[in-house]
Amino acid sequence: MEKRAISQAVIKRLPRYMRYLTELRAQGIERISSKELSEQMKVTASQIRQDLNLFGGFGQQGYGYNVSNLIHEIGNILGLDQSHDIIVIGAGNLGRALAGYENFENRGLYIRALFDIAPEKTVKDVRGLPVYSMTELPEYLKNNRVDIAVLTIPKTAALSVAQILYNGGVRGFWNFAHLDLALPDDAYVENVHLSDSLMQLTYRLKHQ
Amino acid sequence: MEKRAISQAVIKRLPRYMRYLTELRAQGIERISSKELSEQMKVTASQIRQDLNLFGGFGQQGYGYNVSNLIHEIGNILGLDQSHDIIVIGAGNLGRALAGYENFENRGLYIRALFDIAPEKTVKDVRGLPVYSMTELPEYLKNNRVDIAVLTIPKTAALSVAQILYNGGVRGFWNFAHLDLALPDDAYVENVHLSDSLMQLTYRLKHQ
DNA sequence: TCCATATTGTCAAAGTCTTGACAAAGTATT
DNA sequence: AATACTTTGTCAAGACTTTGACAATATGGA
Numbered sequence: 001m002e003k004r005a006i007s008q009a010v011i012k013r014l015p016r017y018m019r020y021l022t023e024l025r026a027q028g029i030e031r032i033s034s035k036e037l038s039e040q041m042k043v044t045a046s047q048i049r050q051d052l053n054l055f056g057g058f059g060q061q062g063y064g065y066n067v068s069n070l071i072h073e074i075g076n077i078l079g080l081d082q083s084h085d086i087i088v089i090g091a092g093n094l095g096r097a098l099a100g101y102e103n104f105e106n107r108g109l110y111i112r113a114l115f116d117i118a119p120e121k122t123v124k125d126v127r128g129l130p131v132y133s134m135t136e137l138p139e140y141l142k143n144n145r146v147d148i149a150v151l152t153i154p155k156t157a158a159l160s161v162a163q164i165l166y167n168g169g170v171r172g173f174w175n176f177a178h179l180d181l182a183l184p185d186d187a188y189v190e191n192v193h194l195s196d197s198l199m200q201l202t203y204r205l206k207h208q
Numbered sequence: 209m210e211k212r213a214i215s216q217a218v219i220k221r222l223p224r225y226m227r228y229l230t231e232l233r234a235q236g237i238e239r240i241s242s243k244e245l246s247e248q249m250k251v252t253a254s255q256i257r258q259d260l261n262l263f264g265g266f267g268q269q270g271y272g273y274n275v276s277n278l279i280h281e282i283g284n285i286l287g288l289d290q291s292h293d294i295i296v297i298g299a300g301n302l303g304r305a306l307a308g309y310e311n312f313e314n315r316g317l318y319i320r321a322l323f324d325i326a327p328e329k330t331v332k333d334v335r336g337l338p339v340y341s342m343t344e345l346p347e348y349l350k351n352n353r354v355d356i357a358v359l360t361i362p363k364t365a366a367l368s369v370a371q372i373l374y375n376g377g378v379r380g381f382w383n384f385a386h387l388d389l390a391l392p393d394d395a396y397v398e399n400v401h402l403s404d405s406l407m408q409l410t411y412r413l414k415h416q
Numbered sequence: 417t418c419c420a421t422a423t424t425g426t427c428a429a430a431g432t433c434t435t436g437a438c439a440a441a442g443t444a445t446t
Numbered sequence: 447a448a449t450a451c452t453t454t455g456t457c458a459a460g461a462c463t464t465t466g467a468c469a470a471t472a473t474g475g476a
Contacts, residue, residue: 012404018407019386035453050434053454053455063453079415103386179227193224198398199288202290202380206286208396255464260425261426268424269471
């Protein structure tokens with residue numbers, strides 16, 4: 001799709017642009033210049049223009065960017081034009097929290113089911129989603145498309161479950177287990193290490 | 209503490225070193241060279257040595273690094289030698305998930321209480337922690353030290369609650385609300401945007 | 417004790433990312 | 447229709463980060 005490789009640094013910024021632009025649209029703002037946006041986001045205008053230009057000229061000289069159009073374009077870049085079928089492995093508090101996010105569906109992200117070793121322990125159901133036993137996972141994968149698996153399970157279980165998922169055809173992994181999941185190269189793993197982020201905070205409290 | 213400013217890139221890597229080193233120690237491994245560690249972590253040995261050297265010479269030529277000692281040193285750098293008192297604002301699934309992490313206490317991170325607008329809705333209690341009403345927050349802040357507040361509340365409430373916390377003396381904010389919290393410069397905010405991270409995954413599924 | 421080997425700490429080069437500057441091209445006003 | 451203004455897209459310079467190389471120095475075996 002794009003000409004040259006896009007750096008990780010740029011990709012990380014795209015959802016943030018999305019967030020600010022969506023907020024602007026909600027406020028009824030239709031156009032925005034890189035300068036105005038840069039002031040709100042506390043980045044340089046140059047960076048915004050440079051980032052957006054990697055994917056195409058979405059702006060217009062003398063005018064700026066059309067907010068709705070830019071949301072649409074960045075959404076396409078991020079793959080939100082395609083729908084994604086998602087399952088959550090681990091129906092504990094974290095799994096239920098993620099499964100319960102309501103805004104995902106606006107972006108083509110559909111949570112289809114949860115899995116847990118002890119599904120009956122799940123007192124409340126989450127938005128009416130089914131909670132299956134882990135033993136049913138291979139069968140489910142045979143009969144249902146799954147683009148992304150969310151792993152909210154202990155690190156001791158994470159790798160073996162990920163392998164079942166990979167063998168069942170899943171290629172997207174959103175991993176909350178406390179280890180860096182290593183899977184074959186055609187699997188895409190986004191590791192989320194919450195405690196790493198908390199330690200960055202304790203670092204700053206100590207040093208700054 | 210350190211001579212020159214440490215870059216954000218380095219600080220981000222420290223918790224990851226911590227994770228791998230802790231795993232090594234659990235396996236009974238007492239010494240490790242930057243070369244071995246670099247192979248496990250899939251980074252360059254040079255980067256490991258350069259990073260660690262910013263804080264002091266923790267290694268020994270011809271030997272490598274002592275695992276336990278290095279864990280201790282990085283822990284100090286990250287501020288884990290100090291104890292931190294933490295409260296969680298929002299006792300929904302996410303708040304309860306974070307409050308329930310058991311490993312925090314090994315690192316001096318003590319969750320003391322949760323707050324919620326509707327504390328009675330919280331069916332199960334979390335490890336026996338008290339769940340207070342939000343109306344009790346200002347009083348709590350007068351009587352208790354709070355180093356870090358975890359915000360797991362809707363974005364519409366986040367800024368006003370953060371200001372109450374800031375006025376009550378809280379300077380560390382671990383923010384899960386879906387906006388970038390802007391607070392005075394002496395407050396340290398670590399924003400965690402889970403959906404940003406999921407969008408990086410959808411980007412990669414589309415493009416790679 | 418000596419020597420071969422291992423491995424750090426550090427420097428400079430290479431690579432990547434961010435910023436400032438400005439021509440080109442549009443908008444808005446008179 | 448002409449002019450002043452705005453703002454993009456793009457380039458090159460500057461800043462920052464990562465890597466490779468190697469002297470210095472320790473280990474461990476003979």
